[in-house]
Amino acid sequence: MSKYTTPFCADLHCHSTVSDGLLAPDVVARRAKERGVTLWSLTDHDELAGQVLARQTAQEIGLDYLSGVEISVTWAGKTVHIVGLGVDPENASLTEGLRITRSGRSDRARRIGERLAELGMPGAFDGASKLAGNPELISRTHFGRYLHQAKFCPDVQTAFDRYLHDGGPAHEPMRWAALDQAISWINHAGGAAVIAHPGRYEFTDTQFDAFFAAFKELGGKGIEVITGSHHPGQYQTYAGVARQYGFLASCGSDFHGPGEGRYDLGSLPPLPSDLKPVWDALV
Numbered sequence: 001m002s003k004y005t006t007p008f009c010a011d012l013h014c015h016s017t018v019s020d021g022l023l024a025p026d027v028v029a030r031r032a033k034e035r036g037v038t039l040w041s042l043t044d045h046d047e048l049a050g051q052v053l054a055r056q057t058a059q060e061i062g063l064d065y066l067s068g069v070e071i072s073v074t075w076a077g078k079t080v081h082i083v084g085l086g087v088d089p090e091n092a093s094l095t096e097g098l099r100i101t102r103s104g105r106s107d108r109a110r111r112i113g114e115r116l117a118e119l120g121m122p123g124a125f126d127g128a129s130k131l132a133g134n135p136e137l138i139s140r141t142h143f144g145r146y147l148h149q150a151k152f153c154p155d156v157q158t159a160f161d162r163y164l165h166d167g168g169p170a171h172e173p174m175r176w177a178a179l180d181q182a183i184s185w186i187n188h189a190g191g192a193a194v195i196a197h198p199g200r201y202e203f204t205d206t207q208f209d210a211f212f213a214a215f216k217e218l219g220g221k222g223i224e225v226i227t228g229s230h231h232p233g234q235y236q237t238y239a240g241v242a243r244q245y246g247f248l249a250s251c252g253s254d255f256h257g258p259g260e261g262r263y264d265l266g267s268l269p270p271l272p273s274d275l276k277p278v279w280d281a282l283v
C-alpha cells in the first residue's frame with residue numbers, strides 16, 4: 001500500500017532559480033500543487049541550495065516531497081545527466097562532490113562569452129551572469145535567454161540550435177563528474193540514482209547498452225521513462241529498457257519556467273502500470 005495520496009501525480013524533475021529555472025523554489029512548489037502534482041521533487045543542476053525552501057513550502061501546502069538533484073556527468077566523452085532522488089541534502093560526500101562539479105562553470109561561461117563575441121554577439125558573459133540566480137551556476141540556458149533577450153535569436157531554442165548545442169560553435173565542452181562518482185555520492189546520501197532523459201543522448205545502440213550496464217553495475221537504480229524531454233514515441237522504448245535492466249521507473253516534466261519547454265509541471269501521462277516506480281523504493 002503506497003503512503004502517497006490518490007489521485008496520484010508524480011513530477012520528479014524540474015528546476016528553479018537555484019540553477020537554470022525561471023521561478024524560485026517556493027513558487028515552483030505552489031505551481032506544482034496548483035497543477036495537480038501530489039509527489040514532487042526539485043532537481044536543480046549540481047546544486048542543493050533550494051532543497052530547504054522546496055521541502056518547507058511543500059510541507060506547508062500539503063505536497064509530498066522527495067529531495068532531488070540533477071548531476072552533470074561525463075561518460076565516454078559525452079554529457080549525461082543523473083538525477084538523485086531522496087538524497088540527504090546535508091550529506092558531505094554529495095555536497096562536496098557537487099561543489100567541485102560546479103567549480104568549473106565560471107571559467108567555462110567566460111569562454112562561451114568569448115566564443116559568442118567572436119561570432120558577433122558581444123556582452124553575453126555579463127548578460128548571462130545577470131540572468132543567473134546563482135553565481136556558481138551559469139548554464140547554457142542563461143546564454144540562450146540572453147541571446148533571445150538581446151535579439152540575437154528569435155527564441156531560446158534557436159540559440160541552442162544555432163550556437164549552444166553539444167558540439168555547437170559556442171559550446172565549451174566540460175569534464176563533469178564521472179559516472180561512478182555521481183552514483184556513489186547519491187548512494188552515500190541515501191538516495192536513488194536515476195538516468196535522466198535517456199532519449200536525449202546521442203549514443204549508438206552499443207554505447208546505450210554499455211551505459212545502462214555500467215550504470216547498473218555501479219549501483220544506479222532507475223531510469224526516466226516519462227519525461228518532458230522524450231517525445232511520446234520514446235516512452236515505450238525506455239519502458240522496455242526499464243524492464244530489460246530491472247530499473248525502477250521515474251517521471252518528470254523537466255520544467256524550467258512558464259513558456260519554456262514543451263511540458264508544464266504535472267502535465268505528463270502516468271508511468272506504464274507494470275513498471276516499479278522509483279518512489280516505492282524511497283518510502
Ligand code: AMP
Pocket residue numbers: 020045072138139140141157160161165166256
Ligand atoms: P549546461 O549544464 O550549462 O551545459 O546547460 C544544460 C542545460 O541547457 C540543460 O539542462 C537544458 O536546460 C539546456 N539544454 C541543453 N541542450 C539543449 C538543447 N539542445 N535545446 C534546449 N535546451 C538545451
Ligand code: MN
Pocket residue numbers: 015020045141256
Ligand atoms: Mn536545465
Ligand code: MN
Pocket residue numbers: 070081196197
Ligand atoms: Mn538534464
Ligand code: MN
Pocket residue numbers: 013014015070254
Ligand atoms: Mn533537467
